[in-house]
Amino acid sequence: MTERNQLLALYEITKTLTSSTNYGKNLRYVVNLLQSYTDFENILIVLNNVDSNEIVEISTYKDLTYKKGEGIIGKVWKHGIPIVIPDVSEEKEFLNKIKRDLKIYKNGKLAFIAVPIKTESDILGVLAADKLHRDDESLDYSLRFLTMVANLLGSSIKLFLELRKEKLRLEEEKKLLKNRLEGVTSKTGLKGVMGKSKQIIEIVDIIKTVAPTSATVLLTGESGVGKEVFAKAIHELSDRKDKPFIKLNCAAIPEELLESELFGYEKGAFTGANSTKKGKFELADGGTIFLDEIGDMPLLLQSKILRALQEREIERLGSSKPIKIDVRIIAATNKNLEKMVYEGTFRKDLFYRLNVVSIYIPPLRERKEDIQLLIIYFLEKFNKIYGKDITISYQLLNSLIDFDWPGNVRQLQNTIERMVILAKSSRLDLDDLPIDIKNKLKESKTSISKTKMEYPDNVILPKTVEELEVNAIKRALEESGFIIKKAAQILGITPRQLRYRMDKYNIPFRK
Numbered sequence: 001m002t003e004r005n006q007l008l009a010l011y012e013i014t015k016t017l018t019s020s021t022n023y024g025k026n027l028r029y030v031v032n033l034l035q036s037y038t039d040f041e042n043i044l045i046v047l048n049n050v051d052s053n054e055i056v057e058i059s060t061y062k063d064l065t066y067k068k069g070e071g072i073i074g075k076v077w078k079h080g081i082p083i084v085i086p087d088v089s090e091e092k093e094f095l096n097k098i099k100r101d102l103k104i105y106k107n108g109k110l111a112f113i114a115v116p117i118k119t120e121s122d123i124l125g126v127l128a129a130d131k132l133h134r135d136d137e138s139l140d141y142s143l144r145f146l147t148m149v150a151n152l153l154g155s156s157i158k159l160f161l162e163l164r165k166e167k168l169r170l171e172e173e174k175k176l177l178k179n180r181l182e183g184v185t186s187k188t189g190l191k192g193v194m195g196k197s198k199q200i201i202e203i204v205d206i207i208k209t210v211a212p213t214s215a216t217v218l219l220t221g222e223s224g225v226g227k228e229v230f231a232k233a234i235h236e237l238s239d240r241k242d243k244p245f246i247k248l249n250c251a252a253i254p255e256e257l258l259e260s261e262l263f264g265y266e267k268g269a270f271t272g273a274n275s276t277k278k279g280k281f282e283l284a285d286g287g288t289i290f291l292d293e294i295g296d297m298p299l300l301l302q303s304k305i306l307r308a309l310q311e312r313e314i315e316r317l318g319s320s321k322p323i324k325i326d327v328r329i330i331a332a333t334n335k336n337l338e339k340m341v342y343e344g345t346f347r348k349d350l351f352y353r354l355n356v357v358s359i360y361i362p363p364l365r366e367r368k369e370d371i372q373l374l375i376i377y378f379l380e381k382f383n384k385i386y387g388k389d390i391t392i393s394y395q396l397l398n399s400l401i402d403f404d405w406p407g408n409v410r411q412l413q414n415t416i417e418r419m420v421i422l423a424k425s426s427r428l429d430l431d432d433l434p435i436d437i438k439n440k441l442k443e444s445k446t447s448i449s450k451t452k453m454e455y456p457d458n459v460i461l462p463k464t465v466e467e468l469e470v471n472a473i474k475r476a477l478e479e480s481g482f483i484i485k486k487a488a489q490i491l492g493i494t495p496r497q498l499r500y501r502m503d504k505y506n507i508p509f510r511k
Helices: 004-018 023-037 073-080 138-189 198-210 227-237 253-262 299-311 337-345 348-354 369-387 394-402 408-422 435-454 464-479 484-491 497-506
Strands: 041-048 056-060 083-085 109-118 123-134 217-220 243-249 288-292 326-333 357-360
Touching: 004 023, 004 138, 023 138, 041 073, 073 083, 073 109, 073 123, 083 408, 109 138, 123 138, 198 227, 198 357, 198 497, 217 227, 227 243, 227 288, 227 326, 227 484, 253 299, 299 326, 299 348, 337 348, 369 394, 369 408, 464 497, 484 497
Parallel strands: 217 326, 217 357, 243 288, 288 326
Antiparallel strands: 041 056, 041 123, 083 109, 109 123
C-alpha cells in the first residue's frame, strides 16, 4: 500500500464519517473504502448494536456470524490492545471463520491484524483485516494505519452515541413538558388562564361565580399580571359571550381624544369630524367593555362613565340625544383607587359603582408555582406561531422560576417570545437569556450570598412564612378595628381570602 493510497483512504474515510449521521451506512462505506484503496483483504468491523446491545458484523462477507469473546477478535475486544498474527496458518487460536483457502498463498504469508475501536474509557468493538506479506516485510506500517482508522471510527461512534443520547433526552423532556401543560390546562378550565397556586384557584372560583351575573367587576394588581386575560375569561363565561368584547386602555389615549373614543361623535362635532362615529360603549352594546388603567381616566370623564353605569345611557359628542346601552363594565387598574379617592383624584361615587366585585390578582413573584406552567404555555404558543419545535433545559427553567419578574406575566411572555425568535438551536438554555435578566439573576445570587454572610449565628429569624403572614394579618385586623373589609384592603387581598387565612391559621375574630 503506497503512502498516497493511505492518505486518500484516510481522507475519504474522514469525509464519510463527518458528512452523515447514519451510523450503519457510514461503517459500510468505510469497509468499502478500505477494500478499494488498500491491499487489505477480508475487512471486518465488529461492534455492539447501540439499539439492541447485540453483536453487529460489517464485513466484505455476507452471512458471517460472530460471538463476542471468540478467538483473536475476542481477546482484542476484552483487553483493548491490538494483536498481529504474522502467519495465520501457524496460529491455533485463529478460527478462520470465513473458510480461507490458505494453500493459495504460495508467494507469501497471510497475516491477520486486529485493533480495538475505543474511546478514552470504553472498547466499542474491533477492526480487523488480512494482509498478504513477505518474510522480510514489516507489518508495523499496516498496524499503524489500521489503528488510525480505528481511532477515527471510535471518535465518530462516540459522537453519534452522544448525539443520540441528547436527542432521546430532548424528546423525553419535550414529552414531559407537554404532559405538564395538558395537566394544567384542565386545572383552571379557563382559556388562557394558567395556574395551580391557591391564589389563582380562588380567583377562578370567584370568576366562575360572578361571570353569569351582570355585576360590574374591578380587577386590581400590578401592571402585567394579566388583568385583560381574566376580564376576557369573565366575558367568555357569561351569557354575553356571543356579543362583542371591547377593550380600551385609558392611559394609552390622549385626554382630548378619550371622550370621543368612549362615546363617539356626530358629524361636525369638531374640526375633522366628517362623519358620525360610534364609540366603544355603542360598539360593546349587548356585550362587555373592558376599561384598562381606569385610574388614569380624567375626572371630567369619570362623571360620564358614572352616568353610563347608573343610567345605562350615553351621549355622543355634538349630540344631546341619549342613547340607551346594555353593556357590562369590567375595569382594571394598577393604582390604589381608595388612596386616589382620599386625595381627590378619583370620584368616590364611581369607585363604589365599580367596586361591586373586586378581584385582586397577585404578582408573579408571590405565586412561583405558576411560573413553570406559564413558561410551558408560552413556549408552546410561540412554537406554533413561529413554526418552531423548541424545548427548554431544566437549568433555564429553574432560573426563570427563581427570577422575580417585576413586569409579571407580560414580561415573562415577552421574554419567552424573544428567546424563541432568536433561538440558535432546538433547545433554549441559560445562554439564551436576555442580558438584563442574566445580570439581575447574578445580582440576586450575590445579594443572597452577602446577606447570609452578614447574619451572625445568634440572630433568630422568623421560623416560617406562615408566621410572617399570621403577624401581618393580626396587625391589619388591629389597625382596621377588626373590620374584615378594611383589613383585607390593608393586606391587598379580598375579604374572602382574608377569612380563609384566618380560618387556616385559627386567628380569632374579635369585634
